[in-house]
Each structure stands twice: as structure tokens, then as C-alpha cells.
Amino acid sequence: MASFPVISLEKINGEERAAVLAQIKDACENWGFFELVNHGIAPEFMDKVEKLTKEHYRKCMEQRFNEMVASKGLEAVQSEIDDLDWESTFFLRHLPISNISEIPDLDQEYREVMREFAAKLEVLAEELLDLLCENLGLEKGYLKKAFCGSKGPTFGTKVSNYPPCPKPDLIKGLRAHTDAGGIILLFQDDKVSGLQLLKDGEWVDVPPMRHSIVINIGDQLEVITNGRYKSVMHRVIAQTDGTRMSLASFYNPGSDAVIYPAPALVEKDGCQQLYPKFVFEDYMKLYAGVKFQAKEPRFEAFKNTATLGQIATA
Numbered sequence: 001m002a003s004f005p006v007i008s009l010e011k012i013n014g015e016e017r018a019a020v021l022a023q024i025k026d027a028c029e030n031w032g033f034f035e036l037v038n039h040g041i042a043p044e045f046m047d048k049v050e051k052l053t054k055e056h057y058r059k060c061m062e063q064r065f066n067e068m069v070a071s072k073g074l075e076a077v078q079s080e081i082d083d084l085d086w087e088s089t090f091f092l093r094h095l096p097i098s099n100i101s102e103i104p105d106l107d108q109e110y111r112e113v114m115r116e117f118a119a120k121l122e123v124l125a126e127e128l129l130d131l132l133c134e135n136l137g138l139e140k141g142y143l144k145k146a147f148c149g150s151k152g153p154t155f156g157t158k159v160s161n162y163p164p165c166p167k168p169d170l171i172k173g174l175r176a177h178t179d180a181g182g183i184i185l186l187f188q189d190d191k192v193s194g195l196q197l198l199k200d201g202e203w204v205d206v207p208p209m210r211h212s213i214v215i216n217i218g219d220q221l222e223v224i225t226n227g228r229y230k231s232v233m234h235r236v237i238a239q240t241d242g243t244r245m246s247l248a249s250f251y252n253p254g255s256d257a258v259i260y261p262a263p264a265l266v267e268k269d270g271c272q273q274l275y276p277k278f279v280f281e282d283y284m285k286l287y288a289g290v291k292f293q294a295k296e297p298r299f300e301a302f303k304n305t306a307t308l309g310q311i312a313t314a
């Protein structure tokens, strides 16, 4: 099997642009995932984000997590738990309106660093969307515009820590799913692994790599590209040693954005429109109840809105 794609953005604006674009195209078509290095966010800054995130976990989240484990008796489980993830999380929203100042327990320095980190990731996400446009033969800015809706895109970061788990065979760090949104940028722990993606029926490790950013494709890009790019199932295996940090930032459509396959891609090869048209918010409402199930019934449900109620309540 080909090895997991690691792509350097260093030469994207030089003579090797075509080669880098080809690597991105291959990764989007065949993996739905790739790891970016030399992406322009300074290693020292990433170290600061990591240090403050880990400090915040130890100070404010760890005890709460241990109490949850104790209250549910999770340390003594004997059979597989399929309705819970072994993770400690909170969510920061950046766009359309930041909620960082409202999140309790964050000290001022951490708040400011996360604001700055989000601003850098937003720039990177939009740069990537334009590289995808170039590869797809769509006009520059097409994907960003498709995500806009009336208030611009939605952008947020799920801050997660996966503490050591005594029974990783019985409780997943995070159960298998595809991401609902657009493009996802992940800053993951470089020492404690655990993220895996499903490729050709096998679980493949996403290798931890210092200062890299892992990119993956969400369901909305699968729809807009009419299936040229696919969102891919992934999961987190809890580890018995070490706490894994994961900062996953979701660059998603605005809630009222109307999502549908780009007409230029449908027309191009005379192929059929394979995906439905829907409002992103409606997709998210459906996703909330069926996140850990296959994505295909979600797309199908919007092709025939009469069945939407059935899948949402199944």
C-alpha cells in the first residue's frame, strides 16, 4: 500500500507548484487525508499552543474527566461500550462570531494564543480551498463562496485530550465517523498516536509528526465535488499510556449556505449529479443524530426528503 501522504507547502509558490498540486490532488482523490509540513505556521508558535493546551487540560479538565470515569464505572467495564468516547473536550467558535471570551476557565494568554492560532488556520484553510479549486478546474474562490451563506463560513476548534485508557479494546477514544463539514485542519500530539483512517477496508495510522497539520475532507466537499473527493471514515484508538492532544479546526459552510455539486464538475464529463442540494444547517441537524453511522444514507435522505424524518429518528 502507498504510504500516508506527507506534503510540504514550501515550494507551492515556486517552480515546483505543479508537483505540489499533483501531490495534493492525489491525496484528495485517493486518501481524503494528508499531512502538511512547511505550512507557514511557525513551529515556536505551535509549541506555545501545545504547551498552553496541555496546561489547561491539567489545570481545568483532568479532574472533571476522572470524575466522569468514576461516576460511570468505566474503569471496570467488561464489554464493549458503543455509546461513549474516551475523550475530554471543549469547543471554541471563531466564525461567524467568536465565543472565546465566553468560555470559562481559559486564562488570558491561552485565549489570545487560540485567537491568533485560529486566524492563522483560517488563512491556511482558505489557501487550501483555492489549491483544491485549482486542481478541480474551478475558478479561484469558488469553494469559499460556496461555503459563505449570508454570514460567511463557520469556523471552530474542538479542543480534545484523550487520557490514558485502561480498556482501549472496549472503549474507543472517538468512534468511527466521517466529518460533516468542509475541510478540517488538525494539530495533533506528536508523541501519543491513535488517529486512524479507513483505507481499502483497513485501518491505517495517521503518523504523529511534530509541527505538522493533518488535513481531511468533510462530507460537504464530497457533495460539492460530486464525489471526486470523498470524506473518509476515521477514529481515535485510546492509548494505555500518555494523554493525546488533538486540536481539530473545522472550516465549514455557514448555516444557511446551500450546498450542491458544482455545476462545472457535473457538466465536465457529462456525468450525473450524484449528490443532492440542501441547506447546510439541515444536514447538521441530521448528522447530530447519526454521526457514527455510514454517510450514504444521509445523502440519500436529502435526495428524497420524504424519508428525512425516518432516518433522523431511526
Ligand SMILES: [Fe+2]
Residues within 6 Å of the ligand: 177, 178, 179, 234
Ligand atoms: Fe472527525
